[in-house]
Amino acid sequence: MWTNAFTVLLAILLVYLLYAVFRVYLLRRFYEKQGIPFVKSYAIIGAELQVFKLYQKNKSHDHAYIQNIQLPTDLVGTIRGLTVQLYGTSREVSEKLIHQTGVYLDRDTPAVFSFGRLGPDAIAFAPYSEYFFKQRKMALIRATGDSKRLFHIASRHAQDLLTQFRVENGTGQIIDVFELLNHFTRRTSGDFVWGKNTVNRSVEVLNSNDKMEYMSFMDALNETFTELRFYSNKLWNRIYFPLSVWPITREARRLTFNTKVIRNEIDQMMKYPEKNSVSEAVQIDNAKYGVPLNMTRDDLITSTIAGLDTIKSTIMSTMWHLLHEDNMKWGEMVLAEITPILENSENANTELAHCKVLNAVIYEALRFETPGSLINNYATKDYDLIVREKTYKIKAGTRIVPNIHVLHYTEPCWPEYNTIPLDVFDPSRFIGHDKEIVGSCYYMPFGKGPRRCPGQAVGMLMVRVFVAIFLARNFKCHITIPQDQANDVTYFNLSSRATFSIHCNTEN
Numbered sequence: 207m208w209t210n211a212f213t214v215l216l217a218i219l220l221v222y223l224l225y226a227v228f229r230v231y232l233l234r235r236f237y238e239k240q241g242i243p244f245v246k247s248y249a250i251i252g253a254e255l256q257v258f259k260l261y262q263k264n265k266s267h268d269h270a271y272i273q274n275i276q277l278p279t280d281l282v283g284t285i286r287g288l289t290v291q292l293y294g295t296s297r298e299v300s301e302k303l304i305h306q307t308g309v310y311l312d313r314d315t316p317a318v319f320s321f322g323r324l325g326p327d328a329i330a331f332a333p334y335s336e337y338f339f340k341q342r343k344m345a346l347i348r349a350t351g352d353s354k355r356l357f358h359i360a361s362r363h364a365q366d367l368l369t370q371f372r373v374e375n376g377t378g379q380i381i382d383v384f385e386l387l388n389h390f391t392r393r394t395s396g397d398f399v400w401g402k403n404t405v406n407r408s409v410e411v412l413n414s415n416d417k418m419e420y421m422s423f424m425d426a427l428n429e430t431f432t433e434l435r436f437y438s439n440k441l442w443n444r445i446y447f448p449l450s451v452w453p454i455t456r457e458a459r460r461l462t463f464n465t466k467v468i469r470n471e472i473d474q475m476m477k478y479p480e481k482n483s484v485s486e487a488v489q490i491d492n493a494k495y496g497v498p499l500n501m502t503r504d505d506l507i508t509s510t511i512a513g514l515d516t517i518k519s520t521i522m523s524t525m526w527h528l529l530h531e532d533n534m535k536w537g538e539m540v541l542a543e544i545t546p547i548l549e550n551s552e553n554a555n556t557e558l559a560h561c562k563v564l565n566a567v568i569y570e571a572l573r574f575e576t577p578g579s580l581i582n583n584y585a586t587k588d589y590d591l592i593v594r595e596k597t598y599k600i601k602a603g604t605r606i607v608p609n610i611h612v613l614h615y616t617e618p619c620w621p622e623y624n625t626i627p628l629d630v631f632d633p634s635r636f637i638g639h640d641k642e643i644v645g646s647c648y649y650m651p652f653g654k655g656p657r658r659c660p661g662q663a664v665g666m667l668m669v670r671v672f673v674a675i676f677l678a679r680n681f682k683c684h685i686t687i688p689q690d691q692a693n694d695v696t697y698f699n700l701s702s703r704a705t706f707s708i709h710c711n712t713e714n
């Protein structure tokens with residue numbers, strides 16, 4: 207009897223799969239007939255084999271749409287899981303998609319099966335018009351708006367760590383940048399969101415050998431966050447997203463256990479918020495609007511983790527370029543700009559924000575190697591996407607998003623005054639044009655429109671503080687990459703495992 211039931215179940219599953227594949231095929235034909243090219247993708251596995259190879263080279267999946275398509279084009283299609291995803295690859299489409307967010311488009315992201323498991327009720331996954339979305343987003347922006355407090359926290363941790371790691375001209379010390387930045391981002395985000403006691407908090411979680419181990423709370427949170435992201439990026443989990451949640455591997459079960467431990471710990475931390483912390487401010491604000499506690503908790507978890515790997519990756523790519531011998535002049539210009547501010551300014555937080563060269567270098571690093579292509583939206587209804595004279599008929603359920611990486615690298619997306627090739631790292635393209643470029647829809651490392659990143663100011667300030675303090679103490683240093691890491695895999699983004707070492711000078 208069981209064999210019969212199993213056969214029937216298998217047959218139903220097979221019919222469903224065939225139906226889903228056929229539906230995706232029809233949808234793909236529908237878009238191809240409208241002149242939208244598709245990257246090489248197969249039934250069920252889509253373009254994931256190609257993406258998998260990119261990950262192994264430390265490149266993000268967006269590279270697939272730069273290498274294999276004759277740009278410029280408005281949209282490029284691919285199959286993702288059992289759905290079609292269209293990437294906006296022209297400036298005009300990007301502008302339209304941003305303006306249509308909340309009207310015809312809304313958030314739908316596979317990240318709920320990944321790091322989203324740490325905070326599934328966070329605004330990052332909530333629909334635009336529901337679940338107090340606007341109030342909660344404003345609450346987050348207000349609560350993280352104290353740049354003076356953030357400056358003091360970030361500069362205290364940067365100074366302490368750089369002293370502890372002996373980062374100083376003359377020490378000859380060799381520093382693992384990864385380790386240094388893990389400490390910096392974890393301490394600063396933990397202290398900023400939850401208060402200074404977080405640094406001493408620990409939890410008992412399963413380590414990679416499946417043994418219970420006490421770890422600092424921020425280490426456990428960051429490691430679980432990163433492991434959830436990498437686990438969901440495995441080939442089979444990218445093909446069918448919910449698979450990452452199924453307890454079918456030892457790794458999946460371990461991650462589920464650790465996720466529970468961390469969420470329980472955060473429930474405790476919320477009961478006694480530290481004075482002036484982001485956690486205290488968000489809890490007070492959200493309570494006024496009647497936001498349920500589970501949503502507030504998940505917004506706070508998201509705000510803590512959102513400032514870890516993104517900021518680490520931004521600092522790594524900024525330093526990688528800034529300390530490169532070809533870019534010496536930029537390092538010297540930044541040093542000249544920041545030294546008087548760090549030496550005697552009362553308002554270093556706001557003055558650093560106005561450093562033209564420092565900003566240009568960070569913006570260019572964010573353009574050159576944007577940490578993540580995190581925008582994930584889908585069409586909530588059938589609608590006509592009109593671009594110039596052309597009308598694209600978009601079907602409800604299609605994932606449709608601007609492709610940040612393509613926009614950052616494609617000349618026709620940029621205004622004519624930008625004559626510097628986009629495959630070259632050159633911060634001067636931002637000098638005198640920073641407001642215009644940063645406000646545009648062809649440059650968006652933090653996204654744009656109603657779903658834009660609420661942590662942009664926090665992220666930029668943490669990067670500025672670390673880079674400025676590092677340079678001021680240790681300008682005469684050079685970097686090397688590990689022997690087994692070839693130059694063509696040295697990219698720094700959220701899916702990369704690339705790293706480098708910093709060698710302090712032996713002489714003052």
Ligand code: HEM
Nearest residue numbers: 330509512513516580581651652653654657658659661665
């Ligand atoms: C260098 C650092 C950072 C980068 C590059 C970055 C980038 C991004 C990007 C690209 C998005 C998607 C935007 C879109 O869909 O249009 C996003 C969303 C988000 N970010 Fe950030 N982020 C950074 C730091 C932070 C920090 C420090 C916080 C918290 C304080 C934060 C909180 C969020 C939240 C809550 C969302 C979801 C917004 C929504 O769904 O409406 N981010 N971020």
